Amino acid sequence: xxxxxxxxxxxxxxxxxxxxxxxxxxxxxxxxxxxxxxxxxxxxxxxxxxxxxxxxxxxxxxxxxxxxxxxxxxxxxxxxxxxxxxxxxxxxxxxxxxxxxxxxxxxxxxxxxxxxxxxxxxxxxxxxxxxxxxxxxxxxxxxxxxxxxxxxxxxxxxxxxxxxxxxxxxxxxxxxxxxxxxxxxxxxxxxxxxxxxxxxxxx
Amino acid sequence: xxxxxxxxxxxxxxxxxxxxxxxxxxxxxxxxxxxxxxxxxxxxxxxxxxxxxxxxxxxxxxxxxxxxxxxxxxxxxxxxxxxxxxxxxxxxxxxxxxxxxxxxxxxxxxxxxxxxxxxxxxxxxxxxxxxxxxxxxxxxxxxxxxxxxxxxxxxxxxxxxxxxxxxxxxxxxxxxxxxxxxxxxxxxxxxxxxxxxxxxxxx
Numbered sequence: 001x002x003x004x005x006x007x008x009x010x011x012x013x014x015x016x017x018x019x020x021x022x023x024x025x026x027x028x029x030x031x032x033x034x035x036x037x038x039x040x041x042x043x044x045x046x047x048x049x050x051x052x053x054x055x056x057x058x059x060x061x062x063x064x065x066x067x068x069x070x071x072x073x074x075x076x077x078x079x080x081x082x083x084x085x086x087x088x089x090x091x092x093x094x095x096x097x098x099x100x101x102x103x104x105x106x107x108x109x110x111x112x113x114x115x116x117x118x119x120x121x122x123x124x125x126x127x128x129x130x131x132x133x134x135x136x137x138x139x140x141x142x143x144x145x146x147x148x149x150x151x152x153x154x155x156x157x158x159x160x161x162x163x164x165x166x167x168x169x170x171x172x173x174x175x176x177x178x179x180x181x182x183x184x185x186x187x188x189x190x191x192x193x194x195x196x197x198x199x200x201x202x203x
Numbered sequence: 204x205x206x207x208x209x210x211x212x213x214x215x216x217x218x219x220x221x222x223x224x225x226x227x228x229x230x231x232x233x234x235x236x237x238x239x240x241x242x243x244x245x246x247x248x249x250x251x252x253x254x255x256x257x258x259x260x261x262x263x264x265x266x267x268x269x270x271x272x273x274x275x276x277x278x279x280x281x282x283x284x285x286x287x288x289x290x291x292x293x294x295x296x297x298x299x300x301x302x303x304x305x306x307x308x309x310x311x312x313x314x315x316x317x318x319x320x321x322x323x324x325x326x327x328x329x330x331x332x333x334x335x336x337x338x339x340x341x342x343x344x345x346x347x348x349x350x351x352x353x354x355x356x357x358x359x360x361x362x363x364x365x366x367x368x369x370x371x372x373x374x375x376x377x378x379x380x381x382x383x384x385x386x387x388x389x390x391x392x393x394x395x396x397x398x399x400x401x402x403x404x405x406x
Contacts, residue, residue, distance in 0.1 A: 031319065033237025088400075114317070116234065143399075150401045153390045157382065160375050161368050161394060168367020179360065187356045191364060195398030196346075197291075198353045 016054045019044060020068075023061040024107045032062055032111075033118060062111070063121045069108035070128050072101045077135055087142035088149060092189055094139065095166065099185035102169045110170040133159050162192060219257045222247060223271075226264040227310045235265055235314075236321060265314070266324045272311035273331050275304045280338055290345035291352060295392055297342065298369065302388035305372045313373040336362050365395060 022044045026035050037058055041048045055061055076082060081093040102109045112129065115122040137159035143149040149158075165188060173184065225247045229238050240261055244251045258264055279285060284296040305312045315332065318325040340362035346352040352361075368391055376387065 029319065030321065031234035031236040033234040035236075116232065118233065147401075149399050150393075150397075153394060157387070157390055158394070158399065160371060161391060164369075164371020164374070165364050165367045167371065168363060171367070172363050184360070187360055188364060190353075191356060191361070191395075191398070193398050193400050194353075195394070195396050196352050196361065197396050198350075 016064075019051065019054055020061060020064050021107075023058075024065040024111055027062065027065065028107055028110050028114070032058075032115065032122070059119055059121050062115075062119075063124075065108050066112050066115070066121070066125045066128075069105055069112040070125075070132075072105050073098065073109075073132060076101060077132075086148060087139055087146050088193075091136075091139045091143055091149075092193070094136065095162070095189055095192065096185045098163075098166050099169065099188060100181055102166065103173055103175070103181040103184070106170060106173065106175065109167075113167055113170055133163065136163060165192060219267075222254065222257055223264060223267050224310075226261075227268040227314055230265065230268065231310055231313050231317070235261075235318065235325070262322055262324050265318075265322075266327075268311050269315050269318070269324070269328045269331075272308055272315040273328075273335075275308050276301060276312075276335060279304060280335075289351060290342055290349050291396075294339075294342045294346055294352075295396070297339065298365070298392055298395065299388045301366075301369050302372065302391060303384055305369065306376055306378070306384040306387070309373060309376065309378070312370075316370055316373055336366065339366060368395060 023040050026040050026043045030039060035058065037048050037051060040058070040061070041051055044051070055064070076094055076097040079093070079097065082090050082097075084090075112125055115125045117123050117126050133156075137155045140149060140158045140162070141155035144151045144155060169184065173179070173181075222243075226243050229243050229246045233242060238261065240251050240254060243261070243264070244254055247254070258267070279297055279300040282296070282300065285293050285300075287293075315328055318328045320326050320329050336359075340358045343352060343361045343365070344358035347354045347358060372387065376382070376384075
C-alpha cells in the first residue's frame with residue numbers, strides 16, 4: 001500500500017521491468033534458444049544470482065516478455081471501437097491499433113512472432129497467437145456476412161494474410177526512421193481495403 | 204565428368220545435399236544461434252567428423268541453405284514474364300512465382316527470413332534480402348509510373364508490405380494442408396491488387 005513511501009531512496013540498478021527490457025533485447029538478438037542466463041547477466045551487468053532474485057529463470061523472462069505483447073494486442077479487441085459499429089469499421093480499428101501497438105512494443109512483439117515452440121511457454125505463445133488470429137478471422141467473417149468485404153477468399157486466410165502484412169512491421173520498422181506509425185497504419189489500411197490498383201481506373 | 208559412372212554403387216547415407224536438408228531443419232527448429240554441430244550430427248545420426256568431411260562448419264551449412272532460397276527467389280526476376288510486358292503484369296508474375304517458390308522451398312525460405320545478423324553469412328543474407336526488396340520496389344515504382352498502381356503510398360513501403368503478406372506463408376503454410384499454393388497465390392494476388400472491399404460496391 002505504501003509502496004512509493006516505503007521504496008528505497010536509491011532505486012536498485014535493475015528492477016524486474018528494467019531487467020525484462022534487457023532480457024527481451026538479448027532474446028531478439030541471439031534467439032531464445034541461443035540465449036543463456038549468462039548472456040542476460042552480462043548484458044545487464046549484474047550477476048546471475050541477482051537475476052534469480054527477480055525471476056525463476058530464462059523461461060519466466062520469456063513468458064513475461066511475451067505477456068507484455070499479448071496483453072497489449074488482446075486489449076485492442078476490448079476497446080469500444082472494436083466492439084461496436086460495423087464489422088468492417090471494427091476491423092479497421094483493430095488493424096490501426098495493432099500497428100500502433102506493434103510499433104510501441106516492437107521488441108516484445110518481435111519476440112512473440114519469433115517463438116519456435118520448443119518449450120511450454122513458447123507453445124503457449126503460439127496458442128495465444130492462434131487465438132488472436134481466430135478473433136480476427138471472426139471479425140473478417142462478420143464483415144463478409146454484412147456484405148462489406150469480398151466473399152471469394154475465406155476469412156481464415158484473409159486474417160492470416162492481413163496480419164502477415166501488419167506483422168512485417170517488426171522486420172523493417174525503425175522508431176528513429178522516416179515513417180511514423182500513423183502513416184504506416186494509414187498506408188496498410190488503404191492497401192488492405194482498397195488494393196494497389198487505383199480506384200478510379202476508368203476513363 | 205564420369206561422376207555417375209564413378210559413383211560408389213552403395214550411396215553414402217548422407218551426401219552434402221541430404222545433410223543440408225537436415226541442417227536446415229535443425230536450424231529452423233532450434234534457431235541458428237541455438238544449434239551446435241553436435242545437434243546436427245545427432246539429427247543426421249552421423250559423427251561430427253563425417254559432417255566436416257562435407258563442409259567447413261555450421262556457417263557453411265547456413266550459407267548453403269540460404270543460397271538455395273536466394274537462388275530460387277532471384278531466378279524469378281530473370282524469368283521472361285518478369286522482364287517484359289507491363290510493370291503491373293511483371294509484378295503479378297513475380298508475386299505468383301514467389302508464392303510458388305516459398306511453398307516449394309519452405310524450410311530454406313524460413314531460414315532466410317529468420318536470420319538475425321550475428322555472423323557474416325547472416326549479414327550477407329540480410330543484404331541480399333534488401334537487394335530483393337529494392338528490385339520489387341523498382342517494379343512497384345515502374346507500375347506507379349505507368350499509371351497502373353496507386354501513387355499515394357511510396358514504392359518502398361508497398362514492396363515491404365507486399366512481401367510481408369507473401370513471407371507470412373512460411374509461418375502458416377503446411378504442404379499437407381487444405382490450401383494449395385495456386386489457391387494461396389491467387390488469393391494473395393486478388394487481395395493485394397483489388398483489396399478487401401468488394402469491387403462492385405455501388406447499387
